[in-house]
Amino acid sequence: MFKGILIEKDEAGCHATLKDIDESQLPDGDVTIRVSHSTLNYKDGLAITSRGPVVRKFPMVPGIDLVGVVEHSRHVEYQAGDQVLLNGWGVGEQHWGGLAQKACLNGDWLVPLPAQFTPQQAMAIGTAGYTAMLCVLALERLGVTPGKGEIVVTAAAGGVGSVAIAVLSKLGYTVVGVTGRLEEADYVMRLGAAQVLDRREFSSPGKPLARERWAGAVDVVGSHTLANICAGTRYRGVVAACGLAGGMDFPATVAPFILRGVTLVGIDSVLCTRADRLLAWKRLGTDLDISKLSLIFNEIGLAEVVPLATKLLDGQLRGRVVVNVNA
Ligand code: NDP
Numbered sequence: 001m002f003k004g005i006l007i008e009k010d011e012a013g014c015h016a017t018l019k020d021i022d023e024s025q026l027p028d029g030d031v032t033i034r035v036s037h038s039t040l041n042y043k044d045g046l047a048i049t050s051r052g053p054v055v056r057k058f059p060m061v062p063g064i065d066l067v068g069v070v071e072h073s074r075h076v077e078y079q080a081g082d083q084v085l086l087n088g089w090g091v092g093e094q095h096w097g098g099l100a101q102k103a104c105l106n107g108d109w110l111v112p113l114p115a116q117f118t119p120q121q122a123m124a125i126g127t128a129g130y131t132a133m134l135c136v137l138a139l140e141r142l143g144v145t146p147g148k149g150e151i152v153v154t155a156a157a158g159g160v161g162s163v164a165i166a167v168l169s170k171l172g173y174t175v176v177g178v179t180g181r182l183e184e185a186d187y188v189m190r191l192g193a194a195q196v197l198d199r200r201e202f203s204s205p206g207k208p209l210a211r212e213r214w215a216g217a218v219d220v221v222g223s224h225t226l227a228n229i230c231a232g233t234r235y236r237g238v239v240a241a242c243g244l245a246g247g248m249d250f251p252a253t254v255a256p257f258i259l260r261g262v263t264l265v266g267i268d269s270v271l272c273t274r275a276d277r278l279l280a281w282k283r284l285g286t287d288l289d290i291s292k293l294s295l296i297f298n299e300i301g302l303a304e305v306v307p308l309a310t311k312l313l314d315g316q317l318r319g320r321v322v323v324n325v326n327a
Contacts (some may be wrong), residue, residue, distance in 0.1 A: 003325070004100025005305055007047060009058040014050040016062065016306050027096050029104035030075045033084065035068040036119045038098035039126040040305060040312055040321035041159065042245065047092060048309035056094045063323075064088055064270075065126040066098025067119040075107025083113035087127045087277070088270035099305055101325050111277055116285040123322045124297035125284055128159030131269040133280040135160075135218040135240035136167050136287075138265045142238040146172040149215030149234060153177050154202070154225055155245050156193065157184040159296075159320045164218045165191040166292040167284070173216075178202060178225075184318055190295055202228045203246060208255040216240070223247030230256040230264060242267035245315075296320050301327035 006019045026032070046052030047062040055062070067085040070078050078084065089109040091097045096104070113122055139151070151168055155161040156177030168175045169192025177188040180199035188196045202225040210232040217229045220243035230239055230252055241264060256262040272280075296319035300308060311317055 002101040003302055004061045004102070005048065005063070005302060007055055007058065007060045007062055014055070014058070016048040016309070018302055018306070021061075021100065023102060026102060026104040029106050030073065031070055031078050031084075031105050031107040031110060032072045033066065033068040033103045033105065034071050035066045035098055035101055035103055035325050037067050037123040038063040038323045038325055039065045039123045040300075040308060040323060041065065041127050042243070042312065043127075044092060044099070045309040045312040048306055049313060051313060054093050056090075060092070061096040061100045061103075062092045063098030063100065064092040065123060066091075066103055067113060067122045068103070073107065078107050078110065083119065084110040085113050085122050086110055087130050088272070090270065099302065099323060099325065108274070111281055114281050114285045116290070120299065120322055120324070121290060121293055124293045124320050125163060125288070126159070126320060127269055128320060129163035129284060129288070130277070130280050131242050131267060132160045132164035132167060132218065133284050133287075134267050134269060134272065134276065135164055135242055136171070137276075137280060137283065138240045138267060139216045139218075139238050142263055142265065144216040144238050146174070150174045150176050150213060151216040151218070152214045152229060153193070153218045153220075154199070154229070155179070155220035155243065156188045156196065157181050157318050158220060158245065158315075160220045160243060161218070162191055162296045162319045163288065165193050166289060166296070167287050168218075169193070170287055170289050180315065187295065187318060191292060199225070205251065206231055208253040209259065212260070214239075219243065221246035223249050224251060226250055227252035230262055233260065233262045236261045236263075238263045238265060240265045240267050242269075297322050299324050299327075
C-alpha cells in the first residue's frame with residue numbers, strides 16, 4: 001500500500017481525498033518510481049477542486065510533476081536507483097500522477113534529475129519554473145536581448161511569474177512585474193524585478209495600440225492583460241503567452257502584429273519535445289539563482305494538499321508549493 005491523493009467520481013460529483021492505495025492499482029508503465037516530492041500547480045488545483053475539466057479518467061491521482069528514485073525499470077535508459085523527474089505528458093490528467101508515494105510511468109517521459117538540484121529544489125521549480133524557462137528560451141530565440149528594453153512578466157507573485165523574473169533578472173534583463181497583490185511587491189523586487197505594477201492597469205479593455213514600452217513579455221494571465229501587453233509591445237517585440245489565470249479569451253486586434261511586427265509565441269509545457277525539456281532544465285541549472293528558490297517555495301505534506309488547492313486557485317498563495325509526499 002502507498003499513500004496518495006485520489007480523485008473519484010460518483011453521482012454526487014468528484015471528490016479528492018488522501019487514501020491508502022493498493023500497489024496493484026498502479027497503471028501500466030515501464031518505470032516504477034518511489035516518489036519523494038511533487039508540487040501543487042495551478043492545473044493540479046483545477047483537478048483537485050474540479051473547477052476545470054483537467055481529469056480525463058477516474059479514479060485519478062493528480063500531480064503533473066514528480067521527482068523520485070527508480071524502483072524497477074524495463075526502460076533502456078533507466079535503472080533502479082536513478083533519480084528522475086517528470087513534468088506534464090498528461091500525467092495527473094490521463095495517467096496517475098505525482099501526488100502519491102508511488103508512480104508507474106512511461107520511461108520516455110522522464111528527465112534525469114539535473115545534478116545542480118536537490119529533489120526538493122527541482123520541485124520548487126516544477127512545471128511552473130520549467131514553463132517560465134521555455135518562455136525565456138522563446139524570447140531569446142526570437143532575438144530579445146537584455147539591451148533591447150524592458151520585459152514585462154504578469155502574475156508576478158505566482159509560480160511561473162516568480163521563476164521567470166528570477167531567471168530574466170539573472171540574465172541581465174530589466175524586468176517589470178505585474179501583480180494583483182501589491183503587498184507582494186517587495187517579494188517581486190527581491191526576485192529581481194526593477195519595478196512592480198498593479199494588475200488593474202492591464203485588466204480592462206484597452207486601445208488596439210498603446211505607447212511602445214515592452215521589448216518582450218511573459219504573460220501568464222491571458223484575456224485583456226495579454227491584449228494590452230501586445231498593444232504596448234515595441235516594434236518587433238516578442239510576447240510569450242503561457243497562461244490563462246485571468247481568462248481564456250484574447251480580446252485583441254491584429255494592429256500590434258501587422259503595424260509593429262510583434263510576435264506572439266505560444267508556450268506549451270505538456271507535450272514539449274524531450275530535446276526542449278532537456279535544454280530548459282539545463283538552462284535552469286545555469287541561469288536560475290538557486291538561493292532565490294528559498295524565497296519562492298513552501299513545503300507541505302500530502303494531508304495539506306486538498307485544503308490548499310482552493311487557496312491556490314483563489315490567488316492566495318505566493319510562489320510555489322512543494323509537496324513532500326512522505327512527510
Ligand atoms: P499560480 O497559482 O502559482 O499563480 C497564478 C497567479 O496568477 C496568481 O498568483 C496571481 O498572480 C495571478 N492571478 C490569479 N488570478 C488572476 C486573475 N483573475 N487575473 C489576473 N491574474 C490572476 O499558477 P502558475 O504560475 O503555476 O500558473 C499560472 C498560469 O499558467 C495558469 O493559467 C496555468 O494554467 C498556466 N500554465 C501553463 C503552462 C503551459 O504549459 N502553457 C504550464 C504551467 C502553467 P499575482 O498575485 O501576482 O497577481
